[in-house]
Amino acid sequence: MSDDGTGRGDDGSNHGDRGDHSNRGNGGNGNGGNGGTNGGGTNDGKSGGGKSGDGGNGHRSGKHVGGRQGGGRGDGRGGGRGGRGGRGARPQDDRQRRQGGGRPERGRRPATRKEGPRKPPVDDPARRVAFDALQAVSERDAYANLILPELLRERRISGRDAALATELTYGTARATGLLDEIIASCVDRPLSDVDGAVLDGLRLGAYQLLRTRIPPHAAVDSAVEIVRDVAGSHVAGFVNAVLRKVSDQDEQAWVTQLAPDAETDRIGNLAMRTSHPRWIARAFAEALGDTGDELETALRADDARPEVHLLARPGEISADELAAVTGGDVAPYSPYGVHLPAGSGDLAASEPLAEHLAAVQDEGSQLVTLAAVGAPVDGSDARWLDLCAGPGGKATLLGCLAATAEHEVAVDAVEVADHRARLVEHAVSGLPVTVHRGDGRDPGLDGGYDRVLVDAPCSGLGALRRRPESRWRRQQSDVADLTKLQAELLESAFRLVRPGGIVAYVVCSPHLAEAEGAFTTAVRRAGAEPVDAREFFPGMPLLGDGPTVQLWPHRHGTDAMFCGLARAT
Numbered sequence: 170m171s172d173d174g175t176g177r178g179d180d181g182s183n184h185g186d187r188g189d190h191s192n193r194g195n196g197g198n199g200n201g202g203n204g205g206t207n208g209g210g211t212n213d214g215k216s217g218g219g220k221s222g223d224g225g226n227g228h229r230s231g232k233h234v235g236g237r238q239g240g241g242r243g244d245g246r247g248g249g250r251g252g253r254g255g256r257g258a259r260p261q262d263d264r265q266r267r268q269g270g271g272r273p274e275r276g277r278r279p280a281t282r283k284e285g286p287r288k289p290p291v292d293d294p295a296r297r298v299a300f301d302a303l304q305a306v307s308e309r310d311a312y313a314n315l316i317l318p319e320l321l322r323e324r325r326i327s328g329r330d331a332a333l334a335t336e337l338t339y340g341t342a343r344a345t346g347l348l349d350e351i352i353a354s355c356v357d358r359p360l361s362d363v364d365g366a367v368l369d370g371l372r373l374g375a376y377q378l379l380r381t382r383i384p385p386h387a388a389v390d391s392a393v394e395i396v397r398d399v400a401g402s403h404v405a406g407f408v409n410a411v412l413r414k415v416s417d418q419d420e421q422a423w424v425t426q427l428a429p430d431a432e433t434d435r436i437g438n439l440a441m442r443t444s445h446p447r448w449i450a451r452a453f454a455e456a457l458g459d460t461g462d463e464l465e466t467a468l469r470a471d472d473a474r475p476e477v478h479l480l481a482r483p484g485e486i487s488a489d490e491l492a493a494v495t496g497g498d499v500a501p502y503s504p505y506g507v508h509l510p511a512g513s514g515d516l517a518a519s520e521p522l523a524e525h526l527a528a529v530q531d532e533g534s535q536l537v538t539l540a541a542v543g544a545p546v547d548g549s550d551a552r553w554l555d556l557c558a559g560p561g562g563k564a565t566l567l568g569c570l571a572a573t574a575e576h577e578v579a580v581d582a583v584e585v586a587d588h589r590a591r592l593v594e595h596a597v598s599g600l601p602v603t604v605h606r607g608d609g610r611d612p613g614l615d616g617g618y619d620r621v622l623v624d625a626p627c628s629g630l631g632a633l634r635r636r637p638e639s640r641w642r643r644q645q646s647d648v649a650d651l652t653k654l655q656a657e658l659l660e661s662a663f664r665l666v667r668p669g670g671i672v673a674y675v676v677c678s679p680h681l682a683e684a685e686g687a688f689t690t691a692v693r694r695a696g697a698e699p700v701d702a703r704e705f706f707p708g709m710p711l712l713g714d715g716p717t718v719q720l721w722p723h724r725h726g727t728d729a730m731f732c733g734l735a736r737a738t
C-alpha cells in the first residue's frame with residue numbers, strides 16, 4: 170500500500186483516500202455559462218467585442234468576463250493578490266468536509282459553452298487531459314495524482330502525450346499560487362470573479378509560458394483553443410490577451426516584480442519564489458531553524474517531482490531482486506527500499522506489485538516503521554499495535570517483520586474509517602495482523618502492548634511534493650484541529666503500552682506543533698522516558714540533536730517524516 174501519494178494520496182490526514190474516485194472524468198464541462206463577457210481580445214474586462222453584460226444564457230445575468238461577482242465564495246480570495254495565505258483558501262469548504270456535510274458548494278462554477286451544440290474536444294489530447302484534470306482538482310476537490318492516471322487510462326493516452334499531460338497537470342497544480350499572482354496582475358478584477366474553466370485555462374497556459382520550453386505561440390494558442398471549446402468563443406479573446414501579457418516576462422522577472430522584498434520579508438519572498446503558501450514556508454523555517462539557504466533548498470526540493478519508492482516486502486523479495494525486476498536502484502537507507510525515477514507511471518499492474526511482493530511506500534515510511542520495531546524493549550516483544558493503520562502501509566511492513574521474527578509476534582491494527590480498514594485488510598492478508606475498526610482513542614482492546622505505533626493523522630506537509638495541489642488546499646487552521654486528535658491518540662497509546670514498552674509517534678509533517686510539540690508534551694504527561702531515535706536510523710546523516718528524528722526530502726530524499734520514540738515507565 171502506498172502512503173506516499175504516488176497513486177493513492179493516502180496522506181494520513183484523511184483527505185487522500187480512494188473516495189476521490191467518484192470524481193472521475195467529466196472534467197471541465199459543467200454548466201453555468203459566462204454571462205457577461207468582454208470578448209474581443211481585451212484583457213481589461215471593460216471593452217471589447219460587444220458581448221459585455223449580456224447576461225449569457227440567463228443563469229448568471231450581469232456578470233463580467235469569464236467570471237462573476239459575489240456568488241458566495243467566502244474563501245478569502247476576493248482580494249486577488251492580497252495575502253498569500255488566503256490564496257486558494259476555502260475555510261468554509263474545509264469545515265463542511267470535516268463535518269461530513271457532503272460536497273460543498275464550490276466558489277467558482279465551471280464555465281460552459283454559451284451556445285450551440287458541443288464541438289468535439291480539441292485535438293490536443295495531452296493538454297486537454299491536463300486541463301480536465303485541473304478542472305477536477307479546482308472544481309470538485311479531486312486529487313491530481315488520482316484523477317490524472319484515471320483520465321489517461323480512460324482516454325488511452327500513453328507515451329509522450331501522457332508524459333506531457335503529467336508534467337503540465339502536476340506542474341500547474343504545484344505552481345498554482347504563483348501562477349495566480351501573475352495572472353492576477355494581468356487582470357483588472359479579483360481572480361475570484363473569473364470563471365473556473367477560464368482560470369484553469371489561464372493557469373495551464375501561464376505554466377507552459379513560464380516553466381516549460383514550449384514555444385509561446387503554442388502555449389497561448391492551445392490554452393485559447395481549450396477554453397474556447399469548453400467555455401465558448403466569447404472568452405477566447407480574454408484568455409489570449411491575458412496570456413500575451415503573461416508572456417511579456419519570464420518567471421524570474423515576474424517574481425522580482427511581485428515578490429515581497431527579500432531583505433524585509435525573507436520568508437514571503439522565498440514562499441513566492443518556490444511557489445508555497447507563506448504559512449507553509451514559515452512552518453518549514455521554524456522546523457529547520459533556518460530562513461537562509463537551507464530553507465530555500467528545502468522548499469525547492471519540495472517543489473521537485475519525487476522519485477517513486479517501493480517496499481520490497483520482507484520475506485517475499487529482496488531489495489536487490491526488486492531493483493533488478495523493476496530497473497530501479499536499491500534505496501540508500503532502508504534495507505527494503507527501491508527507488509524508481511520520477512514519473513515511473515502507473516505501477517499498479519506491474520508484476521511485483523500485482524503479486525503482493527512489493528508495494529509503493531516512501532523510504533521514510535519504511536525507516537520510521539523500522540525504528541518503531543528497532544528500539545529495544547525490556548522483556549517480551551510479542552504484541553504490537555498500529556493505532557492508526559489505514560490504508561495499511563506500515564501495518565504491512567510490521568506484519569512482514571512480525572512474520573519473519575524469530576519469536577512469534579501478533580500485530581493489531583486499528584483504523585477508524587471503514588473504507589480504509591478494508592484497505593488495511595487487503596494489504597495485510599496472509600500476515601499475522603488483525604484489523605480492528607475503531608477509534609484509536611479508545612479502541613476497546615486489552616492493553617499491555619510491547620510496542621504501539623501512532624502514525625497519526627496530520628497535515629501531510631511532509632509529502633507535499635507527492636500531492637501537487639495539496640499545499641494550496643491545506644489551511645493553517647487544520648494543524649490546530651489535528652493537534653488535539655494527535656494528543657488524544659498519544660494519550661491512548663501510553664495507556665495501551667506496558668511499562669518498558671515502546672511508543673513510536675510518527676507524522677508526515679515537519680510542523681513543530683504536530684511533530685515535536687505533540688510528542689514531547691505527550692511524553693511529559695505520560696511520565697515516559699524519551700529514547701534517542703537517531704540510533705535506529707543507522708547510517709543516516711544530518712539527523713540533528715535528537716532525541717527525535719525529522720527526515721527531509723532535501724537531506725535524505727525521503728518525505729519529511731517525523732519520528733519520536735519513548736519508553737513507558
Ligand SMILES: C[S@@+](CC[C@H](N)C(=O)[O-])C[C@H]1O[C@@H](n2cnc3c(N)ncnc32)[C@H](O)[C@@H]1O
Binds near residue numbers: 583586607
Ligand atoms: C497517517 S494515516 C496512517 C497511515 C498508515 N499508518 C500507513 O502507513 O498506511 C492516519 C490514519 O488514521 C486514521 N484515523 C484518524 N482518526 C483516527 C482515530 N481516531 N482512530 C484511529 N484511526 C484514525 C485515518 O483514517 C488514517 O487512515
